[in-house]
Amino acid sequence: MRPWEDRFEGALADPNVRAGLLAFQRSWRDVRDERFATLERDDGYSFDALRRQMGDAKRSARADLDATFDRFRERAEAAGTVVTTAIDAADACEQVERLCADRGIDLVVKGKSMVSEEIGLNDHLAAAGVTAVETDLGEWLIQLAGEHPSHLVLPVIHKRRGQIAGLLTAVLGRAFDPDDVGAMVAVVRTELRDRFLSAGMGVTGANALIAETGTTMLVSNEGNGRLTTTLPQIHVILAGLDKLVPTTADAMTQLRLLARSATGQTITTYTSFVTGPVPGQELHLVLVDNGRTEMAADPVFADALNCIRCGACADVCPPYQVVGGHGFGHVYTGAIGLVVTPFHHGLDVIDGPQSLCVSCGACTTVCPADIPLADQILEVRHREVERRGLPMAVRAGLAMLSSRSATGVAVGATAGVSRVFTHDGEMRLPVPKSQRWRRPPALDLSPARRRVDTVLAEVRPAAAPRGERLLGEHVTLFLQCVADRLAPDMALDTARVLRRLGAEVSVPADQHCCGLPAYDLGDRDTARRLARHTIESLEATDGPVVTPGASCVAAVVHDYRILFADDPAWRARAERLAERMHTLAGYLDATGALDDEATGGPTTGSVAVHRFCQSTNVLGAGGIVEITVEQATGSPTVALRECETCCGFGGSTSILRPEVTAPVLGRKLACVAESDADILVTDNPGCALHLRGGAAAAGLDIEVLHLAEYLARVL
Amino acid sequence: MGSRIEGSLNRTSASPGLVDPVVVDRFATAAADAGSIVHRVRSITAVGDLARSLANGAPVLATTEVVADPALASVLGRDLRTTADAADAADAPVAVERGVLGVAETGSILVREPDRASRVVSMLARELIQVIQVDDVVESLDDVGRWLAAHAAEGYAALITGPSLTADIERVLTVGVQGPAVLHVMLVGGSEPS
Numbered sequence: 001m002r003p004w005e006d007r008f009e010g011a012l013a014d015p016n017v018r019a020g021l022l023a024f025q026r027s028w029r030d031v032r033d034e035r036f037a038t039l040e041r042d043d044g045y046s047f048d049a050l051r052r053q054m055g056d057a058k059r060s061a062r063a064d065l066d067a068t069f070d071r072f073r074e075r076a077e078a079a080g081t082v083v084t085t086a087i088d089a090a091d092a093c094e095q096v097e098r099l100c101a102d103r104g105i106d107l108v109v110k111g112k113s114m115v116s117e118e119i120g121l122n123d124h125l126a127a128a129g130v131t132a133v134e135t136d137l138g139e140w141l142i143q144l145a146g147e148h149p150s151h152l153v154l155p156v157i158h159k160r161r162g163q164i165a166g167l168l169t170a171v172l173g174r175a176f177d178p179d180d181v182g183a184m185v186a187v188v189r190t191e192l193r194d195r196f197l198s199a200g201m202g203v204t205g206a207n208a209l210i211a212e213t214g215t216t217m218l219v220s221n222e223g224n225g226r227l228t229t230t231l232p233q234i235h236v237i238l239a240g241l242d243k244l245v246p247t248t249a250d251a252m253t254q255l256r257l258l259a260r261s262a263t264g265q266t267i268t269t270y271t272s273f274v275t276g277p278v279p280g281q282e283l284h285l286v287l288v289d290n291g292r293t294e295m296a297a298d299p300v301f302a303d304a305l306n307c308i309r310c311g312a313c314a315d316v317c318p319p320y321q322v323v324g325g326h327g328f329g330h331v332y333t334g335a336i337g338l339v340v341t342p343f344h345h346g347l348d349v350i351d352g353p354q355s356l357c358v359s360c361g362a363c364t365t366v367c368p369a370d371i372p373l374a375d376q377i378l379e380v381r382h383r384e385v386e387r388r389g390l391p392m393a394v395r396a397g398l399a400m401l402s403s404r405s406a407t408g409v410a411v412g413a414t415a416g417v418s419r420v421f422t423h424d425g426e427m428r429l430p431v432p433k434s435q436r437w438r439r440p441p442a443l444d445l446s447p448a449r450r451r452v453d454t455v456l457a458e459v460r461p462a463a464a465p466r467g468e469r470l471l472g473e474h475v476t477l478f479l480q481c482v483a484d485r486l487a488p489d490m491a492l493d494t495a496r497v498l499r500r501l502g503a504e505v506s507v508p509a510d511q512h513c514c515g516l517p518a519y520d521l522g523d524r525d526t527a528r529r530l531a532r533h534t535i536e537s538l539e540a541t542d543g544p545v546v547t548p549g550a551s552c553v554a555a556v557v558h559d560y561r562i563l564f565a566d567d568p569a570w571r572a573r574a575e576r577l578a579e580r581m582h583t584l585a586g587y588l589d590a591t592g593a594l595d596d597e598a599t600g601g602p603t604t605g606s607v608a609v610h611r612f613c614q615s616t617n618v619l620g621a622g623g624i625v626e627i628t629v630e631q632a633t634g635s636p637t638v639a640l641r642e643c644e645t646c647c648g649f650g651g652s653t654s655i656l657r658p659e660v661t662a663p664v665l666g667r668k669l670a671c672v673a674e675s676d677a678d679i680l681v682t683d684n685p686g687c688a689l690h691l692r693g694g695a696a697a698a699g700l701d702i703e704v705l706h707l708a709e710y711l712a713r714v715l
Numbered sequence: 716m717g718s719r720i721e722g723s724l725n726r727t728s729a730s731p732g733l734v735d736p737v738v739v740d741r742f743a744t745a746a747a748d749a750g751s752i753v754h755r756v757r758s759i760t761a762v763g764d765l766a767r768s769l770a771n772g773a774p775v776l777a778t779t780e781v782v783a784d785p786a787l788a789s790v791l792g793r794d795l796r797t798t799a800d801a802a803d804a805a806d807a808p809v810a811v812e813r814g815v816l817g818v819a820e821t822g823s824i825l826v827r828e829p830d831r832a833s834r835v836v837s838m839l840a841r842e843l844i845q846v847i848q849v850d851d852v853v854e855s856l857d858d859v860g861r862w863l864a865a866h867a868a869e870g871y872a873a874l875i876t877g878p879s880l881t882a883d884i885e886r887v888l889t890v891g892v893q894g895p896a897v898l899h900v901m902l903v904g905g906s907e908p909s
Contacts, residue, residue, distance in 0.1 A: 020885065023885075024885075024886055027886060028886075043820060043855070075868065078868070079868055135893070136883075137881050137883045137884075137892065138881075138883035141883070154882070154883055154886070155883070156883055156884070157883075157885070157886070160885060161884055161885055161887070164884055181884050181885070181887045181889055182889050184884060185881055185883075185884065185889040185892060188892065188893070189891075189892060189893060192893075193805065196801070197801050197802055197805075210863075210867075212864060213863060213864060213867040213868055214867075214868065215863065215867045215868075221879065221880050221881055221882075221892070222879055222880070222881050222892035222893050222894065223838060223879040223892055223893035223894025223895075224892070224893045226834065226838050226873070226893075226894065227838055227839075227893055230831065230834045230835065230838065231801050231835075247860075247864070248859075248860040248861070248863040248864045248867070249857065249860045251860065251863075252856040252857060252859060252860040255856060256856065263882060266745075266748075266749065266821055266822075266876075267749075267821045267823060267874070267876050268876070269749075269875065269876055269877050269878065269879055269880060269894065270873060270874070270875060270876075270879075270894065271823075271873060271874040271876075272871070272872075272873045273863060273867055273871065273872045273873060274871060275867050275868050275870070275871075276868075276870070278830070278831045278834065278871070279829070279830050279831065279870075280831065281831070
């Protein structure tokens, strides 16, 4: 495999990757959602219930893996299967090579098997003089191109039909019409038929190993899997030990989830149930470990073994859309690739790919096997940071962030200097071309924390009834570090809005950063320090805490549980804070403060809402910001395509990996332009600044406002 | 609707008429949605008619079970045979196989193919005819799971749902790759003529 940097640069330079994967992700999403909606409507199975069942089945198999395997082995052997185990890649390859040598086999046909890619089987066999021919269309094309698959299910999805026509012409020496996909597909039937007929061995993977009956379940659409398991005298199944499930019922649950998640089909054309050999032939099954036992013993990563290899996590991933699997993965691609690669291939080779993750959480929401992928990727990042440390500049930044006063001094100094470059609220710096895709915000010399008391004293509640909606409520305002220092109006307007609705607002003076930036960068010690400080600061008051920082709410509600996993006392305190913590929209919704007949002030222009990814994927907030805007004004919001898709801010990712996050932002801005809205509203300061800067750099005629800024105008 | 666990060879249904027509209709619709051509026929005579018309003078291939089934063999005629030789079967115009269960949830047919010949003919013919009795239609994959728990050890079984296909190239759907390009589901019995 080429080094990651080469694959990454290559993918960035190939416009086919980005365009092809955008079309793919959009069509996949529509079909997949429709399939699961139909399944629930017609058969009563909800996606959430099914995926919990799938996770439980795999966890049950792992609860006593030896016993599960013994049960499987006993029944498979009773049917005539030869079952062996392989401790690592070399062991597995050598077993297959030995079998070829013993039987005089020099040609092997292969059904699609990611495990065989994982262990490098084809290269190993080639070195031993055995030719392995892929028979799945996508895998065969990949083999012809000398590449690795870029997706778990659709190996060649990173190439468009023109490129494939060119590849076939180069290999077969005849012309192919790039628009005649049928003709290209037909080639695989004629080219591979005599390989099937003359191969001495067929190698496949397995989708599930059913312990109850000793049966291997194998799915395919093309029919090549069935040929591979039947025609050669010997069939070898390579399966990771994570494929074990206890019962046939579990296998049916997997079938309900797999095709819908992978291809948007109800079920694949062929589902084979193989227990013993074809009479007169041989069946061998090699159960592969290669790091899986270690994964099963790791409480953070064990659930990654639930994976049913559907590829959905890649299909929803914004960075994956930009660089494809060769950039966003290793042998295994997509979010799951980032998680399992450390165990199969090492932490070092996944360093580059994991740095592209924006932590939007979309992968976790579509995983049919109940795997907390987004959290696991952050754990990979944390372990990688522990292994090699952070760059000096980042460490310095985090050290500064750790101290509230140091942050104040540093930001103030920078703001003072930046005054020179600030015009009309934007910073015009001579920046290198790579950073010109968004204009940085002007730094304010006077952060929100210094002005908020004055603002609260000056603002009067609105006229009744709106001005009395929050009468008697005592709200604690958490400013959020980004808003406080870089966009104080977002925090001040939050205070204004609460006051306008009649609430009393207090602002703890010692509050600082919730710790999310440090957590996001992989520095858990700093994150925990900041988290403890935040908890203590906010424990000084009772009652609701409201913040313009939706990301802080996600951090407190979700990430603090992970940060304090080993500290029950702090975890309990974090949970108590989590119960009190609200986004502005969340608080207004919970209190019903805007749920009245009143409509807002002067017409503001049409509004579209960008849904902050963590609010959607971690907090389950859905359309709450749209509802808030609509209640405030009495007017509907404008639809925004892909409103839940990450804008690419990703905390540190947009600073460290602009080559990837700029196109992610571009995708979002194209949807914004399409919406034709006058105003774009979102409730996370980081996203708002990122979108504002990007819209300005792109020359888009749209105003980007935090929800608080918008409501302050309207109320 | 209760589950139908046994779909054994050659028997006439142990409890004819118990299958819910709504479930049968659902199966027929799901099979058609999956790309199968569904023929609803009164008797297996229609199987012979279709097979011979597709074979167009060439031999009709079938699984071992079908060749050994007197009723089916008699309608399929003298040119009926099976073969375990892949080169022999490759691209034969038509093969006939009997289904154990029809699954309404997915439009699939569960088959047992315990020997090489059965798998060879069903994989390599250009068009595949699967015969399923109305009484052997079940509601869901759960029924398949229960059947497998009881019978998987007896030999190879498969769920077949529609013709072979791929979408590997830009997700453009192409039907007919390595397996049969056309799947005929002959749903026999019940009140619907084809």
